[in-house]
Amino acid sequence: MSNIKSRLRKEKIAKILMQISGISITGSLFLIIGIIMYKGLPYISWEMISQSPKGGFYIGKGGGIFNAILGSLYLAGLSTVLATLIGIPIALYLNMYIKQGSFLEKSSKLLFDVLFGIPSIVYGAIAFSIMVWLGIRASLLGGVITITLLTIPIVVRTIDELLLTVPVDLKNVTKSLGATTWETAKVLIKYIKPGIFTAILLAFGRAIGDVAGVLLTTGFSDNLPKYIDEPAATLPLAIFFQLSSPIPEVQGRAYASALVLTLIILIIVICTHILASKQKKHKI
Structure with missing residues (x-):
């Protein structure tokens, strides 16, 4: 009887701790968004979104952040495309061509887990060294190289986890029909297609x-930015x-810019949830 009471007490304590954690995280999120909206909304305008900075923008004069919005979309879009084109074949190779449970397979996935957790400033330093070696100046191309290196592990590990959810029977049936490994891989890609879009959106959100x-x-x-070799x-x-x-006005514009970036991220998150729900329905 005392054992049952002890277990119930532990369960109640765990439930309370989970509720406190959930409220704290949710409250922090709403606090951050609230501060950004409170400080940024008075300064946001169509002029700010649709125009590039004019002379003295960063000391309170006219202009906007259209160049930064476009630059972010270019940078995130190009790097996400490259990371996807590189990451998906790597994930397929780890799951289809390497023996599962082997040292190579485990060590490769461990390596990508480590790369996933490395701070982005480290990728920046590595990419900067590559740029100096290749003679590339600070530019959109340099940023694309950096963010591509940063997002490849995201794509690889996400696709890898999706491939692990594929029913074993689907692989076996495909192979029993005489399909090659590559043909089987194409079937699996079709099966996890909504999840692939989710991985792409996650990489894009991290990149931007x-x-x-x-x-x-x-x-x-x-x-x-007109050319890829320009800053x-x-x-x-x-x-x-x-x-x-x-200058207070410039700081207010910073919060307005943060609000624009938050809205872009929010759209990405909503799209991710929609695609994730499609993936669940697809499995059913």
Whole structure:
């Protein structure tokens, strides 16, 4: 009887701790969004979103952040495409061509887990070294190299986890029909297709919000990025530079820029949840 009471007491304590954790995390999220909206909404305008910075924008004069919005979309879009084209074949190779449970398979996945957790500033330093070696200046290309290296582990590990959810019977039936390994892989890709889009959106969300990785490699420019070898502004860097200003109006614009970035991330999260729900229905 005392054993049952003890278990019930532990369960009640665990439930209370989980509730406190959930309330704390949710409250922190709403607090952050509330601060951004409270400080950013008074400064956001169509002029700010649709125009590039004019002379003295970072000391309180006219203009906007359109160059940073476009630069962020270019940077995140190109790097996500490259990371997807590189990451999906790697994930398929780890699951289809390497013996499962082997040392190579385990060590490879461990390596990508480590790469997944490395801070983005480390990727920035590595990419900067590569740029110096290749003679590439700080530009959109440098940022794409950095963010591609950063997002490849995200794509690989996400696709890898999706492939582990594929029923074994589906693989066996496909192979029993005489399909080659590559043909079987194409069947599995079709099965996890909604999940692949989820992985792409996750990588895109990480790419568009990164600042440390592009600080050394992308540079910064008030002009719209026309060519890949030109410096490009990004929203995170624009926010950083505006918050560094002692002028209240410029700091308010920083929160408005953060609000724009938050809305972009929110759209990505909503799309991710929609695709995740499609993946669940697909399995059923």
